[in-house]
Amino acid sequence: MTTTTRAVLVFTLMLLAAPAPAATPAQTMTPVAERPMAPDFALKDADGKRHRLSEERGKVVLVNFWATWCPPCRREMPSMQRAWTRLQGENFAMLAVNVGEDEDTIFGFTFSTGTELTFPILLDRDAQVIKAWPVIALPTSFIVDPRGRIVYRAVGGREWDDPELLKKIRELMPRK
Template identity: 50%
Template sequence: MKKKKRLVMRSIILVIMLAAIVYTLYANFTKETRGEMAVGEQAPDFILSDMDGNEHRLSDYRGQGVFLNFWGTWCKPCEREMPYMNNQYEVYKDQGVEILAVNVGEPEFVINKFIQKHGLNFPILKDTNKEVLNLYGVTPLPTTMLIDPEGKITAIETGELSEAKIKGMMESIKPQ
């Protein structure tokens, strides 16, 4: 009886390990079809809702610079750069630069608590099913993409940003 149970457990573990290997291979070989944007490419259009239920379509921001940030509440570097983003949003929002901060797959309650804790004023969009994350091929969080007024990606930055870096990035996509 013990040998049979052990055999069943080993078989289950083996099947799980094989499934993980197959998934990893699949994910790596289909990476190109899932996205992975490059500087100079046109930013793919998307529609996401903000915390008030308003829809934001990326193409509606044509003519403005867009600071597109992918983040999560659990991500400490994301949390540290949010106040800097908020400060620079206050400076650049009337100069034709918009921040769209895309939260990746978290419940509204958690996102709202985070927004209140940090007093964030810029649009927080919900990518509940991680569709936009996959469309853009984003892997590490935070990742920020700069989109110029013509809709082209001008920079892709991964990792935590300083306030000086954010200011320079916003300046670079400000409409002339």
């Protein structure tokens, strides 16, 4: 296990040990002031199809780093599917990057969600892609604008179909 992977795991476990909030927290994303270019990557999905982030230029992209052993990751997947369904056809892409697990583990998890996940789930088997991104815990999600710049970061689980999050994503989409 690399130092980066170990640090992400320790921080995630610390988040899991924290007491649960009394009320549902506001669904927010943190603006990334510098708006750096998103590190490009090419990963295969469970069917062997290659997906390259740079091929999504012109769209707003939700890049989500997750793992099946991560409870907040597991909880947010159904809301990601609902957001995916609502935003399809609107200059939007979603890439869920699983960190360090194999197809069988991922398939077992996706089957157990009770929700058919139709967005691309990519395999970062050796955790090389996550190292290029400013991930401090799992899940961490990024919103990448149509020019390929990181605009927002969200550390921890979200309800991705929340109207306020969907509004912020749509505001970044190119006008037709």
